Amino acid sequence: MTSAITVSGLRKSFGGKVVLDGIDLEVSAGTTFSLLGPNGAGKTTTVQIMSTLVHADGGDVCVAGHDVAREPAAVRAVIGVTGQFSAVDNLLTGEENLLLMADLHHLGRADGRRRAAALLEQFGLAEAAGKTVATYSGGMRRRLDLAMTLIGDPRIIFLDEPTTGLDPRSRRMMWQTIRQLVAGGVTIFLTTQQLDEADQLADQIAVLDHGTVVAAGSPEELKRSIPGGHARLRFADAAGLGAAERALGGGAFRHDDTLTLEVPCDGGATSVRDLLNRLGDTAAGISEMSVHTADLDDVFFALTGHPTAGAPAEATAEMENA
Amino acid sequence: MTTLTLAARDSATMTRRSFRHLLRYPATLVTAVLVPVLLLLLFIGVFGGALRAGIGAASYIGYLVPGIIVMTVAYGCQATTLAVNRDSSEGIIARFRTMAISPASVLNGHVAGALARTLVSVALVIGVAIGLGFRPTAGAGRWLAAVGVIALLALALTWLAVAFGLAAKAAEGTTGFLLIVQLLPFISSAFVPPGQMSGPVQWFAEHQPFTPVIDTLRGLLTGTPSGGTAVAAVAWCAGLALAGYLWARVLFRRDLNR
Numbered sequence: 208m209t210s211a212i213t214v215s216g217l218r219k220s221f222g223g224k225v226v227l228d229g230i231d232l233e234v235s236a237g238t239t240f241s242l243l244g245p246n247g248a249g250k251t252t253t254v255q256i257m258s259t260l261v262h263a264d265g266g267d268v269c270v271a272g273h274d275v276a277r278e279p280a281a282v283r284a285v286i287g288v289t290g291q292f293s294a295v296d297n298l299l300t301g302e303e304n305l306l307l308m309a310d311l312h313h314l315g316r317a318d319g320r321r322r323a324a325a326l327l328e329q330f331g332l333a334e335a336a337g338k339t340v341a342t343y344s345g346g347m348r349r350r351l352d353l354a355m356t357l358i359g360d361p362r363i364i365f366l367d368e369p370t371t372g373l374d375p376r377s378r379r380m381m382w383q384t385i386r387q388l389v390a391g392g393v394t395i396f397l398t399t400q401q402l403d404e405a406d407q408l409a410d411q412i413a414v415l416d417h418g419t420v421v422a423a424g425s426p427e428e429l430k431r432s433i434p435g436g437h438a439r440l441r442f443a444d445a446a447g448l449g450a451a452e453r454a455l456g457g458g459a460f461r462h463d464d465t466l467t468l469e470v471p472c473d474g475g476a477t478s479v480r481d482l483l484n485r486l487g488d489t490a491a492g493i494s495e496m497s498v499h500t501a502d503l504d505d506v507f508f509a510l511t512g513h514p515t516a517g518a519p520a521e522a523t524a525e526m527e528n529a
Numbered sequence: 530m531t532t533l534t535l536a537a538r539d540s541a542t543m544t545r546r547s548f549r550h551l552l553r554y555p556a557t558l559v560t561a562v563l564v565p566v567l568l569l570l571l572f573i574g575v576f577g578g579a580l581r582a583g584i585g586a587a588s589y590i591g592y593l594v595p596g597i598i599v600m601t602v603a604y605g606c607q608a609t610t611l612a613v614n615r616d617s618s619e620g621i622i623a624r625f626r627t628m629a630i631s632p633a634s635v636l637n638g639h640v641a642g643a644l645a646r647t648l649v650s651v652a653l654v655i656g657v658a659i660g661l662g663f664r665p666t667a668g669a670g671r672w673l674a675a676v677g678v679i680a681l682l683a684l685a686l687t688w689l690a691v692a693f694g695l696a697a698k699a700a701e702g703t704t705g706f707l708l709i710v711q712l713l714p715f716i717s718s719a720f721v722p723p724g725q726m727s728g729p730v731q732w733f734a735e736h737q738p739f740t741p742v743i744d745t746l747r748g749l750l751t752g753t754p755s756g757g758t759a760v761a762a763v764a765w766c767a768g769l770a771l772a773g774y775l776w777a778r779v780l781f782r783r784d785l786n787r
Binding site: 261 | 549554619620629
């Protein structure tokens, strides 16, 4: 598979503060790559360097085979960028914003109008097309922003925290759009601080923390890389719960309020059979059993020693128990 | 597409954007005209009699209008610098910079739009002045030269306004520049000849850029002897335009985070 983006040894400091401390990334064409990390990890700076907005202090960044420092114009011709804050013209209408982009992409008049109309329809903005963007909601603005990026048919799209601040419905719509784009052969470089978003969308994930990549791989690989899998056994009554706990003889975590036991278990058939053997007759008291592999929250915490951004300190204990 | 045709095409697109803003919010034009017209009324109606006697001119409005024209150009900077600052702080300039367009077109569009807006407001102010009794003596050639001087001053102040708009992190950061540009004409030959001012103020008024521009316009429009100020006027305007342009270019190309 060909590479859409390769990054090696990328460094950047702002005023003596190291933001990116030598990162390496490889993004295959036609896939979704997610750069995951808390606020201040360096995600936006990475996107800004890749999209020719900021110069790197060191290292090489190649986008679609072009070096961003030496051939920025060639890079700009194939990319589309939707940043964290909607970059739209608030004084124009939604349609005028799209037509402006069409003109700047040198589409013909008829072609531009046709594409603008199709995108307004696709992003649920047809009704508001003639209203100035200043009257749009945050979600509408974000959708318009993405539509403006798509009108030029970019082969590589950078999405910097595209769903931050969106309501759940708009968020799902954004995810749906991203999946459709990838199905059409587009490469997506997505930054997010939401683990489930990376899990849902990404083929490959790199975890960025304090300017270094602390882990990289597919979501499955990352989850496998750390322990934390467990079986959750729910019981019909407290008596069944107690009996099962005694049968296991320690090593289980008991939740009285939900009548569940959490037992370390990697989810493989052997360990499930072992667990049931140890439970013996007390297994009959189980009303429901489920096996959980580590989720990305566990991964993130294990790798960085702190929970994801936005999660308050109290959430740490909860995540460890999850 | 060659670099030049690309630049022309993208600049035209960006200029259309500026015009669209102006047509959607004509209040920008009203604001730009309002203050100069109020000053015109104030200085004609309130101070006119006293000032006419003081400076020994046949009519004070004939002396005043060239200064008011220059102030109109100066007040036009407000809309320009705020528009550029809005583009910069709202992130649409960052979007333009990631696109395969002529980078110069973004600022060219602002400058072309601002020039057109400023010339329209100057025309409106001159119209009001004529309504109030301003009688320019210029023929077609002198009018043309006057328009040239006005356009050159507008170009200079517009590029400076663009640069200050880019330099400011928020709209509040542009107030210093606007204050200077809008106050400087008061300490020039706009309202009274510098010869009647006191020592250091007189020296300043005689040597600041607005004075030769105003004197040149006054000479062209009303036929007063301008004493060879045209060269100084053109030199000031060209110098300021170049400085503003070069500074704006550096600011536009710099890294986003700073």
